Amino acid sequence: MRSLSSLLLAGLLAGGLAPAQAQTTASKADSVVIRKIYDEALLRGQSYDNLRYLCQKIGARLSGSPQAAQAVEWGKLTMEKANCFDKVYLQECLVPHWVRGAKEKGQIIGNKGKGIAAAVCALGGSVATPGSKPLRAGVVEVKSLAELKALPDDQVRGKFVFFNRPFDDKLIEPGAAYGGAGDQRRAGPAEAGRRGAVGALVRSLTAARDHNPHTGATQYGDTPTKVPAAALSTQAADQLSQLLAADPKLQFELEMSCQQLPDVKSYNVVGEIKGSKYPEQVITVGGHLDSWDLAQGAHDDGTGVVQSMEALRLLKATGLRPERTVRAVLFMNEENGTRGGDKYAELAKQNHEMHLAAIESDGGGFTPRGFNVESTPAVFQKVAAWKPLLAPYLANQLTPGHAGTDIEPLVAAVKPVALFGYDCDSQRYFDLHHSALDTFEQVNRRELELGGASMASLIYLLGKYGL
Secondary structure (H helix, E strand, O other), X not given: OOOHHHHHHHHHHXXXXXXXXXXXXXXXXXXXXXXXXXXXXXXXXXXXXXXXXXXXXXXXXXXXXXXXXXXXXXXXXXXXXXXXXXXXXXXXXXXXXXXXXXXXXXXXXXXXXXXXXXXXXXXXXXXXXXXXOOEEEEEEEEOOHHHHHHOOHHHOOOOEEEEOOOOOOOOOOHHHHHHHHOHHHHOHHHHHHHOOOOEEEEXXXXXXXXXXXXXXXXXXXXXXXXXXXXXEOHHHHHHHHHHHHHOOOOEXXXXXOOEEEEEEEEEEEEEEEOOOOEEEEEEEEEEEOOOOOOOOOHHHHHXXXXXXXXXXXXXXXXXXXXXXXXXXXXXOOOOOOOHHHHHHHHHHHHOOOEEEEEEEOOOXXXXXXXXXXXXXXXXXXXXXXXXXXXXXXXXXXXXXXXXXXXXXXXXXXXXXXXXXXXXEOOOOHHHHOOOOOOOHHHOOHHXXXXXXXXXXXXXXXXXXXXX
C-alpha cells in the first residue's frame, strides 16, 4: 500500500515539481474536493430527513423487535434508492430478544410504610421480579464492586444492593466518566446475586440530575442466581441515598415484568461501492441500526447510521469514484450482544478480505471534532498529515483511542491497518444516552450533516492515498 508521500512523489515529481511544491499542489487539489463534499452536505444533505423517518416512523429498534426488522427493510430500501451503491445486501445473524414488558415501578418505603415514587427502568437483559410482582426488601448502598466484596454476607443477603457511584464530573471527556462508572451496571447485578442479594439498583450512567432513568446492558455471566436489576434516575438515587443515611432500615419496592425470549433472525445491511483501482482493499464505515427501547434511538445510533449511508452518497454526488472498495454497514445488535459486528468480521475472515480501514460513528450526531485512531505510530503519522485538510471544518482532532464496538472484531479477524471512531462534541451525549430523551428533536440538522461530510472526507483521503 502506498503512503501519501510515495503517491505524491510518484505522481507529481515526475512532472518536475520539488517535494514541497508537490505537497502544496496535492493539498490544494484535495482541499477543493473536500470543499465540494461539505457544500453538498450542507446544501443538499439527506441525513436529517433519513433520520426523521427512522426515528419517527419506525422508532425504537431493540434487537429482535418488529421495529428492528422494519429498520432492516428501511435501511436496504434507502440505500437502493440512493443510487450510489454497486450492490446492497444483507448479512444474516441471530440476535438476542429481550423485552421490557409493562412499565417498571419503584418506591422507597419508610418505617411508617409510606411510599415515595422512584423513577426506575429495567437494565437490558434483566430478569423480572419474582412472578412479575412487587419485590420489597432492605437496601445496602455501595460505591464500587470492591466495596460490595468487602461487606459481610449478613449485610447483603436478602437486600437490594444499591450501586451509587456517580460520574466523575471533573473529567473533560464525558466518555471517560461513563467508562469509569460503567462496571457497576455491567457487572454489579451479577455480583449482587452471587452475594445473596435479592436485587440490584444502579445509579443511571449520566451526569445529568433529572428524573430520567438510563437503561443499558447488564451481564449475568455464569452467576447461578440472576436477580432483578434496575437503573434509578440520578435524582431518585440521590434521594434514596439521603433517606437511607437517615433510616438504614428503610425498604425499596421494585416491580418489573421483563423477560428473555429465544434468539431471533436479523441482519446487517451493507451497501458497497467497488474500488476503481484497488478493489481488493476494503474501507468500512458504519453505525448500529438497533437501539434501546425507551425512545427513538436518535443519537444512539440513528445519527451514525444515516451518516454512514450519507458519506458514500456525498462521494457519488461530488463525482468521486473511490479507488478502494467502500462499504456502508448498518450493524445489528450493538446494544446487547454485538452479534452484527461479530458476523461482519467472521464473514470478512471467511472471504479472506483485506481491510484497509474501518470507521464507526457511535458517539452521537453533534458538532464534529475529528477522529479517534487505532493504529501503529507510523500509520498515525501518515494520517496526521491530513489534519490541515480537515482543519477548516474543525474536524482535525486526531487522537489515539478506541474507535468503536462494532468494528473492533475486525482486529482479530482480518487485522485492518487502522480503525477510526468519529469524534464529536460529546458534552450533552450522556444526558440523552439510553434514556427516554434520545429523540429526533434532540438532533441539529447542521451538526448532523457536518459529521457526514467529515466521514466522507476521511473516506476520500483513505481511498485515494491508502495507508
